[in-house]
Amino acid sequence: MDYESGEIEAKWKQYWVENEVYKTSNDTSKPKYYVLDMFPYPSGAGLHVGHPLGYIASDIFARYKRLQGYNVLHPMGYDAFGLPAEQYAIQTGVHPAVSTSENIRFYRKQLDNLGFSFDWSRSVNTSDPSYYKWTQHIFLKIFGHYYNNETNKATPIETLVATFEQEGNANVQATSSQETTFSAEEWSGYSPKEQDDILMNYRLAYRKVGFVNWCEELGTVLANDEVKDGVSERGGYPVVKKPMRQWALRITAYAERLLDGLEQVDFSEALKTQQRNWIGRSEGAQLFFDVPNSTHKIEVFTTRPDTIFGATFMVLAPEHDLVAEITTEAQKEAITAYQAYANSRSERDRMADVKTITGAFTGAYAVNPFTGKEVPVWIADYVLISYGTGAIMAVPSGDERDARFAEHFDLDIVQVVDQSAHEGAAIGDKVGVMVNSGFLDGLPVVEAITKAIEEINTKKIGEGKINYRLRDANFSRQRYWGEPFPIKYDADGVSHAETNLPLELPTLDNFKPTKEGKAPLARAEDWVKEGGMTREIDTMPGFAGSSWYFLRYMDPTNDAEPFSAEAVNYWQEVDLYVGGAEHAVGHLMYSRFWHKFMFDLGMVPTREPYKKLVNQGMLQGVIEFLYMLKEKQDGKSVFVSADKLSEYEGQEFAQIPVHIDFMTDYGKPESYLNEDGRAQFKAWRPDYNNAVFVTNAAGQVITKSEVGKISKRYFNVVNPDDVVSQYGTDCFRMYEMFLGPLEDSKPWDTKGITGVSKFLRKFWNLFHNEGEWIVTDEKATPEELKTLHTAIKKVNQDVANFSFNTCIAHFMVATNELKKANCSKREILEVLIVLMAPFAPFITEELWSKLGNEGSVHVNGTYPAHEEAYLVQSTITYPVCIKGKKRATITVGADATKETIEKEALAVEEVQKWIDGKPIRKVIVVPKRMVNIVI
RNA sequence: GCCCGGAUGGUGGAACUGGUAGACACGCAGGACUUAAAAUCCUGUUCCCGUUGAGGGAGUGCGGGUUCGAUUCCCGCUCCGGGUACCA
Numbered sequence A: 001m002d003y004e005s006g007e008i009e010a011k012w013k014q015y016w017v018e019n020e021v022y023k024t025s026n027d028t029s030k031p032k033y034y035v036l037d038m039f040p041y042p043s044g045a046g047l048h049v050g051h052p053l054g055y056i057a058s059d060i061f062a063r064y065k066r067l068q069g070y071n072v073l074h075p076m077g078y079d080a081f082g083l084p085a086e087q088y089a090i091q092t093g094v095h096p097a098v099s100t101s102e103n104i105r106f107y108r109k110q111l112d113n114l115g116f117s118f119d120w121s122r123s124v125n126t127s128d129p130s131y132y133k134w135t136q137h138i139f140l141k142i143f144g145h146y147y148n149n150e151t152n153k154a155t156p157i158e159t160l161v162a163t164f165e166q167e168g169n170a171n172v173q174a175t176s177s178q179e180t181t182f183s184a185e186e187w188s189g190y191s192p193k194e195q196d197d198i199l200m201n202y203r204l205a206y207r208k209v210g211f212v213n214w215c216e217e218l219g220t221v222l223a224n225d226e227v228k229d230g231v232s233e234r235g236g237y238p239v240v241k242k243p244m245r246q247w248a249l250r251i252t253a254y255a256e257r258l259l260d261g262l263e264q265v266d267f268s269e270a271l272k273t274q275q276r277n278w279i280g281r282s283e284g285a286q287l288f289f290d291v292p293n294s295t296h297k298i299e300v301f302t303t304r305p306d307t308i309f310g311a312t313f314m315v316l317a318p319e320h321d322l323v324a325e326i327t328t329e330a331q332k333e334a335i336t337a338y339q340a341y342a343n344s345r346s347e348r349d350r351m352a353d354v355k356t357i358t359g360a361f362t363g364a365y366a367v368n369p370f371t372g373k374e375v376p377v378w379i380a381d382y383v384l385i386s387y388g389t390g391a392i393m394a395v396p397s398g399d400e401r402d403a404r405f406a407e408h409f410d411l412d413i414v415q416v417v418d419q420s421a422h423e424g425a426a427i428g429d430k431v432g433v434m435v436n437s438g439f440l441d442g443l444p445v446v447e448a449i450t451k452a453i454e455e456i457n458t459k460k461i462g463e464g465k466i467n468y469r470l471r472d473a474n475f476s477r478q479r480y481w482g483e484p485f486p487i488k489y490d491a492d493g494v495s496h497a498e499t500n501l502p503l504e505l506p507t508l509d510n511f512k513p514t515k516e517g518k519a520p521l522a523r524a525e526d527w528v529k530e531g532g533m534t535r536e537i538d539t540m541p542g543f544a545g546s547s548w549y550f551l552r553y554m555d556p557t558n559d560a561e562p563f564s565a566e567a568v569n570y571w572q573e574v575d576l577y578v579g580g581a582e583h584a585v586g587h588l589m590y591s592r593f594w595h596k597f598m599f600d601l602g603m604v605p606t607r608e609p610y611k612k613l614v615n616q617g618m619l620q621g622v623i624e625f626l627y628m629l630k631e632k633q634d635g636k637s638v639f640v641s642a643d644k645l646s647e648y649e650g651q652e653f654a655q656i657p658v659h660i661d662f663m664t665d666y667g668k669p670e671s672y673l674n675e676d677g678r679a680q681f682k683a684w685r686p687d688y689n690n691a692v693f694v695t696n697a698a699g700q701v702i703t704k705s706e707v708g709k710i711s712k713r714y715f716n717v718v719n720p721d722d723v724v725s726q727y728g729t730d731c732f733r734m735y736e737m738f739l740g741p742l743e744d745s746k747p748w749d750t751k752g753i754t755g756v757s758k759f760l761r762k763f764w765n766l767f768h769n770e771g772e773w774i775v776t777d778e779k780a781t782p783e784e785l786k787t788l789h790t791a792i793k794k795v796n797q798d799v800a801n802f803s804f805n806t807c808i809a810h811f812m813v814a815t816n817e818l819k820k821a822n823c824s825k826r827e828i829l830e831v832l833i834v835l836m837a838p839f840a841p842f843i844t845e846e847l848w849s850k851l852g853n854e855g856s857v858h859v860n861g862t863y864p865a866h867e868e869a870y871l872v873q874s875t876i877t878y879p880v881c882i883k884g885k886k887r888a889t890i891t892v893g894a895d896a897t898k899e900t901i902e903k904e905a906l907a908v909e910e911v912q913k914w915i916d917g918k919p920i921r922k923v924i925v926v927p928k929r930m931v932n933i934v935i
Numbered sequence B: 001g002c003c004c005g006g007a008u009g010g011u012g013g014a015a016c017u018g019g020u021a022g023a024c025a026c027g028c029a030g031g032a033c034u035u036a037a038a039a040u041c042c043u044g045u046u047c048c049c050g051u052u053g054a055g056g057g058a059g060u061g062c063g064g065g066u067u068c069g070a071u072u073c074c075c076g077c078u079c080c081g082g083g084u085a086c087c088a
Helices: A006-018 A050-067 A083-092 A096-114 A131-142 A159-168 A184-189 A192-200 A251-262 A269-279 A303-310 A322-326 A328-345 A347-352 A400-409 A444-460 A567-570 A586-600 A643-649 A673-685 A720-727 A729-736 A750-767 A782-800 A804-820 A826-836 A841-850 A897-908 A909-915
Strands: A032-037 A071-073 A143-147 A151-158 A205-215 A220-222 A240-249 A281-290 A298-303 A314-315 A360-367 A374-379 A391-394 A462-470 A488-489 A495-497 A533-535 A574-580 A608-616 A619-629 A638-640 A654-659 A691-695 A706-711 A875-882 A885-893 A922-926 A932-935
Touching: A006 A374, A032 A567, A050 A071, A050 A096, A050 A574, A050 A608, A050 A782, A083 A096, A096 A729, A131 A143, A131 A444, A131 A586, A143 A159, A151 A159, A151 A586, A159 A184, A159 A192, A159 A586, A192 A205, A220 A298, A220 A488, A251 A269, A251 A586, A281 A303, A281 A360, A281 A444, A298 A303, A298 A314, A298 A391, A303 A444, A303 A885, A322 A360, A328 A360, A328 A374, A391 A400, A444 A462, A495 A643, A586 A608, A608 A897, A619 A643, A638 A643, A643 A922, A720 A729, A720 A750, A720 A782, A729 A750, A729 A804, A729 A841, A750 A804, A750 A826, A750 A841, A782 A826, A804 A826, A826 A841, A875 A897, A875 A909, A885 A897, A885 A909, A897 A909, A897 A922, A897 A932
Parallel strands: A032 A071, A032 A574, A314 A374, A574 A608, A638 A691, A875 A932
Antiparallel strands: A143 A151, A205 A220, A205 A240, A281 A298, A281 A462, A314 A391, A360 A374, A488 A495, A488 A533, A619 A638, A619 A654, A619 A706, A875 A885, A922 A932
């Protein structure tokens, strides 16, 4: 019979479901292996060909591990809380729960079309109350703990309260934002609200005032991403920063452990570096500058305390608390104006823009504690309120940005580091010796730093300190479609944990914030009022549910706890995690943090959640553009075929994206719109209803093809279902892997798929000739065994390295070689089937059963290991190079020594001709590679 | 701006620890089969000069460097992608 992918795939898909082939047990003697995908957000657009890239890779690996005898956990679920569903609800009135579950059904249908070996009985959905019950549960645990710096772990808040009651907080070693000390007596004297506020300074989940991007016009909070040049991306309305009391997670308590943990995980160095930079550990000093006429001091952190003699001014973030207090009457107007300006710029813009130097003088002065001189205090938006203390001591001679600021505003610059001995050293490099710096003069920079810190400690004007760029995670969203906080406040404002979980989202019909700017949940008035208490109306961010979902897969239906100790002790951690690099710092950092917290509580046995991480690259698409004359002719738009542009020299063209469905030969360079396509285009874009097309001689309008994002806005989304229905799942899977290295971004282009399609037919035809089954039990020849074992060796290596594209190339080579040798021998082919089973699960299943084997190859097959004996070479051919240029080749026995090879090479007539009597300086023999003669 | 990547034929890509650059495919060209087309199969295909099946030169984004030898290591750029803390 001929290869009919559709029939075969339907048959085996049904077999898998009926026999629960991929159902995973928590109880087995086999060693475990956990292969996890980053679960998708089920968006309304459905899956496009880019989504399955990582899923196919992980599925191949999961199947490979199963064939190696592991009990493999390979689940899939949905990250179902998120902004798009909420925005869709605002636009259309469809409840997010409804659109989300519809999207999930659609995703599931698409995923089911791709031959994955997911155990769907373990699926999770973060927006399902039976799941977010446990997200809330874990949140309450975080809320109920503080970070003890002596034991270096999360500790119940009750322990802290007991200490406060006994001896106050003076000796408490904790990561906290508490600034004052109190005695046991004082503690007892505080009101419940005051006690609650103090505890907030210690809790790992706590409330504090933070700044959000507020758009009055849209009545909502925006992500930095949604703010462009100070206005909202949607609508272009002004955006300001607005202080709001919000929940935060004290991830900074775990900064050091998050850093240390990177040592023990198998992530790419690039990703580890990104995480390290995100945490941004820096050693330096905390310093306080006196401000005459103020009771407050300005706290700064500097990595360069050695340069303090060069600190000639100070800069506060425009939002800094002290600004209002210290600004002089004369400067009030300027400061207020500048604050308004800074307020309108997003943090992103402020960081990106180093060319525009802006700032305002407060009129106040601070005292440099080392020089004793008064230095002016400015505000400027290059200092960020959310980083460090929101204030800096500016050393224009030691920092690029300070220097530009000083020059621009004509402030004093005092040289403190002499870098004249270090040519090419940049301002800020830690080289040179100190000058104009009192007791530090003459010291090299590095020593001066140590000495300056000593002095700071002695003078009690600060202390040596480690600072992190990492900030506590903002955990509040003024949104509807997220987990409600299981927190309520009594009449005094004291926070209380909800005891009855899950606390479900109330039903709303309007998902916008209220007119007063309160989060949407405020609209559910009955829900908010609870037995004399008021509920929290913020919801949790998207990363809440995704921070622990991999643990729920281990025990997905448990309704007594998030997951049982038994399950987590068996599965331990994720062995392989596959997902996009865009999550390098967000999700990966937060889930590592949650995991470490749960480790402290003894909930999980491992310190890190993910043992190995592989990042798949982005799939790009081909965008088709029509050339349109910028100037209309007779009031009509004119579209010109790309091969007719020369006739319009000197005229300007606009590029208009075309829906790829209208194209003929989509993706090919000469793709074009035929008459039918042009009619479709006009119907699709009524604004070009009366357009004129300038066609070429063949009556075509050739388009310009460009590589870019796969996106709705370029009308180039290719649905995997379409590809599958034309070529089959096996072919689609193999082609996605064949496109290039998993980790690189690369363009999707359907046209190359025919190569893989042909290969699958060739593979099928190793077993069939004109539809007849031709497999024999003949013994394989040494050449055939060599082909097979070379393939086994390479495939094993490549799968282990996730080099699936080269792996598929080897399948093609092996198949071509066997075809040429007319080899249809069971001994060879049966092994090849198992090798290929993870890649092409259906065709291999069919052939495996046709060979007379019982059951599924994916359960009963065993991944082969190669035998070295078949790969031994008897001779090796070496290129002989003279001064690096290849001039001849020699063939010698595989066991030849270096000396023999050298002698053989020199004996070749051709070589002697090139040497031409010149003295030989040396001969380099690289075993198994080449011989190079240097003359 | 800052942090992390990437760049190899007409196209996607291959190349082990620095050792014959272009595996495997797509596309293209020529041929076979066919009344024809499609499909399939065979041959060729980095570029330039040259050609009898010779031979020669250049070449891995750009400019330098180290080395007998660099796609690979180092320095300086250009362009593209990802992240930049409320997109997921």
